[in-house]
Amino acid sequence: GIFESIESGPSGAEELAFKFALNTINRNRTLLPNTTLTYDIQRINIHDSFEASRKACEQLSLGVAAIFGPSHSSSANAVQSICNALGVPHIQTKWKHQVSDNRDSFYVNLYPDFSSLSRAILDLVHFFKWKTVTVVYDDSTGLIRLQELIKAPSRYNIRLKIRQLPSDTKDAKPLLKEMKRGKEFHVIFDCGHEMAAGILKQALAMGMMTEYYHYIFTTLDLFALDVEPYRYSGVNMTGFRILNTESSQVSSIIEK
Incomplete structure (x- = not known):
């Protein structure tokens, strides 16, 4: 190795x-x-x-x-x-x-096929009946991973806004401020779980963790974050995982 x-x-x-x-x-x-x-x-x-x-x-x-x-x-x-x-x-x-x-x-x-994940995210958008969606990505590869969603406006009645996280700083507050001002309540974040943790903390500080907001995170490690501080905020968060954390064998490996 x-x-x-x-x-x-x-x-x-x-x-x-x-x-x-x-x-x-x-x-x-x-x-x-x-x-x-x-x-x-x-x-x-x-x-x-x-x-x-x-x-x-x-x-x-x-x-x-x-x-x-x-x-x-x-x-x-x-x-x-x-x-x-x-x-x-x-x-x-x-x-x-x-x-x-x-x-x-x-x-x-060993990483899951990106097209399958992209279709799963699009299926979620349909399931939630979202008509306006903001996609926030960390780097350009995010646009490749989310290609099924990027194509959605030409196929479905979905309005899509695409934003990029700042590359030179972890301060996402200016971007979040724009999204709050634009009343962008349905957001898909394509970033790592560490970046996601920072975004959640900043969103909480800006009053963007209420029942009006629904966030989808594409990282498969969202389960590794401590979401307890947001449990009673009213915000909706959706994520993916490929590990069955309820399995005793998986739990023992994670603990180690």
Whole structure:
């Protein structure tokens, strides 16, 4: 596995999950009988594609069966190119836009298909009978992930307003102020869960956490946020998750 981290920092969540998964498989002898999985961990600085390529070559010289990570696009693309050339499976967990030429034949992405998520969000808009919707995205990839919704005005009677979160600051109050002034009550936020946490706090401070507002968050990690402060505010929040947190096995993994 190749994982990005701040220099001399602790192991990240992806690395811990990777180790936990392999150890769990090794303890369950019914999954891979007569086989023991071993791993080699390499850490690189974020966005260091040259170092990522070097570490991948080092691991391939060991005869690894597959390479897991890294996550950030520049480093991931460098490793993916090497894996494609040598026919070694490359596994990632972060969202990636799929191209149609299928050159990445040895690429596996564990993140759900973006078109399925986009259609699910559009289905929610129909279910709630929203006729006016504001889409707030963090970066340009959000427009790709939400393409089914972006196409909605030409297909359905839906008015769509698109806004972008500020890229140079975490202060979303000026944007929220514009939305409040424009009475934009139905909002879809495409951003990470950490950004979502900041948006909720700022919206609360601006009086935008009332029963008039309904927010949909596209992040699959919304369940990881502490929403207790907003429980009795009256605001409606909708999110997605692919984990069954009511499962005892899943709960034990999350706790660890």
